[in-house]
Amino acid sequence: MMHSREKMICSILLLIILTSCVSGTFVVNVTQSSYQAEEDQDITLEWTFTTNNHSSSNSLNVFCELLAVLKNPGLFHLREGVEVPESRHEQFAGRVQWDKDVLREGRLRLHVSRLRTNDSGLYVCKVLTRYGRNSGRCRLNVTAARDRPKPETPNTTSPPKTTSPPKPTSPQQPESLGWMVFYCVVILCWLFFCIFLEKFCKKNC
Template sequence: MVHFGIFVLGFSWPFWSFTAGHTEDKGTFVVNVTQTSYQAEENQNITLEWTFSTRTDTSLSSISTVCEMFTETRIYVFHLYEGVEFPKSQDLQFAGRVQWDKDVLTEGRLTLHVSRLRTNDSGFYVCDIRVIPGGNNSRGCWLNVTGE
């Protein structure tokens, strides 16, 4: 598994600013991971899950997210903008292997199902989630995939 001594990476997206590893809550908008670390074997499937603040009137079109895997580089795993998925921005490493649950997103749950795991899927996964109105925040979790 790759570990970063100091994990401070920042960059901007056209639709919001993102800082990986950010731990400060931004107002009342909170993002959490259900697990901070996952362990799996090659060729297994896994579900990574984030929870976040929503309101009773939160619609799918008010939610955007960028999920990335950090190793020595930044790899795009999942991109949703205003409720619309953008699979073309996904790295080829994950093409056809990442599914999400549309039904639970407006309830404040982002679930990414990654199938047919590979050892090079090991890394630190960060999702930056934005809900309008509400705010944005990010959290990350580790995934370690070992050979069979």
């Protein structure tokens, strides 16, 4: 009886040790630890994980999400090699595609289109297989699109330039007017002289 118990305990310990060793060799990495993009752009997030020749992708379980304060929006869910689109959060609805062909190579590529500023944050992908489990994280920073100046268009509706009419100039006085004034002054002087001379003669005569 004691021998069978000891044998069972040894088997359990051996199973735990083997599981720990196998899990320790299963690694999930990210090709980039940080991504930078602008609003409305597309981006590809990629993870790599250890593969096993004796296991197929049908036994693969993957769950990727955006770590948030209140609730973690689900980005991608793969259950036993089959995508579960119902697990995707409405924030990413219709904006996530993945490459099935590279999954057997130990690569998980997620294409996220039409990025938004609230897509920024820390993304984690948890990979679970029959031979181990692990997770990898990467950060995405989405900035607002830069304001692009609009090209200037010629204003065709502006009124045409008008020139003001020349100011009227005062008519030039004829040169003969000066001579007429001169003659009048001479005649007046001559009349005064004649009157004065006549009075002088009467007084002395």
